[in-house]
Amino acid sequence: MRKCAKCSEKGVIYLPQHRLALCKTHYLEWFENRVEKTVKTFSMFSKKDDILVAVSGGKDSLGVWHALWALGYKVDGLYINLGIGEYSELSEKKAKAFADKIGRKLHVVSLKENIADIPTLKELQDRPACSICGTLKRYYMNLTAKKLGYSVIVTGHNLDDECAVLMGNVLSWNIEYLVRQYPVLEEGNGFVRKVKPLCLVSEKESAMYAFLSGIDFVEDECPYSVGASSINYKLLMSKIEEESPGTKLRFYLEFIRKVRPMLAIKKDLHLRPCQVCGEPTTSDVCSVCRLRMRLENSKAEMRRDF
Ligand SMILES: [Zn+2]
Ligand SMILES: [Zn+2]
Numbered sequence: 279m280r281k282c283a284k285c286s287e288k289g290v291i292y293l294p295q296h297r298l299a300l301c302k303t304h305y306l307e308w309f310e311n312r313v314e315k316t317v318k319t320f321s322m323f324s325k326k327d328d329i330l331v332a333v334s335g336g337k338d339s340l341g342v343w344h345a346l347w348a349l350g351y352k353v354d355g356l357y358i359n360l361g362i363g364e365y366s367e368l369s370e371k372k373a374k375a376f377a378d379k380i381g382r383k384l385h386v387v388s389l390k391e392n393i394a395d396i397p398t399l400k401e402l403q404d405r406p407a408c409s410i411c412g413t414l415k416r417y418y419m420n421l422t423a424k425k426l427g428y429s430v431i432v433t434g435h436n437l438d439d440e441c442a443v444l445m446g447n448v449l450s451w452n453i454e455y456l457v458r459q460y461p462v463l464e465e466g467n468g469f470v471r472k473v474k475p476l477c478l479v480s481e482k483e484s485a486m487y488a489f490l491s492g493i494d495f496v497e498d499e500c501p502y503s504v505g506a507s508s509i510n511y512k513l514l515m516s517k518i519e520e521e522s523p524g525t526k527l528r529f530y531l532e533f534i535r536k537v538r539p540m541l542a543i544k545k546d547l548h549l550r551p552c553q554v555c556g557e558p559t560t561s562d563v564c565s566v567c568r569l570r571m572r573l574e575n576s577k578a579e580m581r582r583d584f
Contacts, residue, residue: 337489442508
């Protein structure tokens with residue numbers, strides 16, 4: 279390993295796309311500066327905002343919480359317990375321990391208490407677990423942030439996540455999703471502002487930051503995410519990145535800079551409040567309330583059968 283570019287210490291990480299070797303201290307500094315620069319470049323939030331980080335217990339969400347806390351932002355956490363056995367129990371424990379360590383609040387929402395756990399909902403619906411889970415996470419993130427008075431929601435999506443989604447949307451030319459792919463989703467229509475401060479750091483860089491910061495995070499992926507197409511796209515992108523470092527960053531940033539502005543931005547989604555819960559939706563009743571109704575119906579049917 280080369281020497282750190284900033285001091286004479288031995289480097290602990292080499293970043294090929296930036297042609298930079300750094301020691302532990304200077305790597306942590308580099309990472310936090312990069313997060314702060316991303317926050318400022320995309321005007322995500324300021325030090326006055328009350329920020330809520332959606333944490334899963336993994337390296338990215340705990341890492342972004344740590345970095346924003348270290349940079350002096352007012353950030354609390356939100357953990358949504360999905361009820362996926364030991365995986366959820368362990369993640370909640372680690373998220374709680376981390377919140378205690380930095381002395382910030384962690385809010386916990388349990389899907390089981392609010393609707394039903396993911397294994398039950400997956401039985402009910404013939405949809406991939408990740409898609410049900412995504413819908414519910416977005417719903418409870420927004421609802422909780424509003425209820426508790428937070429002005430911004432932060433998620434831990436990194437450059438690899440964003441590239442995988444971009445690749446999927448490009449392969450099927452899904453213009454509607456491409457238009458929405460941006461590090462900031464503005465507030466309005468009942469939605470709290472949502473931002474992704476890790477969108478310009480790779481998965482490896484994020485893992486290294488969590489590790490060098492001494493964060494105790496969950497290493498296992500969600501057991502339901504196995505076989506998701508996004509994992510294949512990530513592997514493909516990483517292969518290209520290995521051959522020519524900087525590809526991921528270029529793919530994502532040039533899309534944001536050059537392509538996205540050319541897409542006609544249709545802002546009118548015909549959003550209206552859900553007739554049951556009042557959250558924004560494009561139909562009369564939102565998808566979470568419809569899910570809840572199906573759950574009630576299936577319980578009633580089961581009672582009839584016995
Ligand atoms: Zn150094
Ligand atoms: Zn609803």
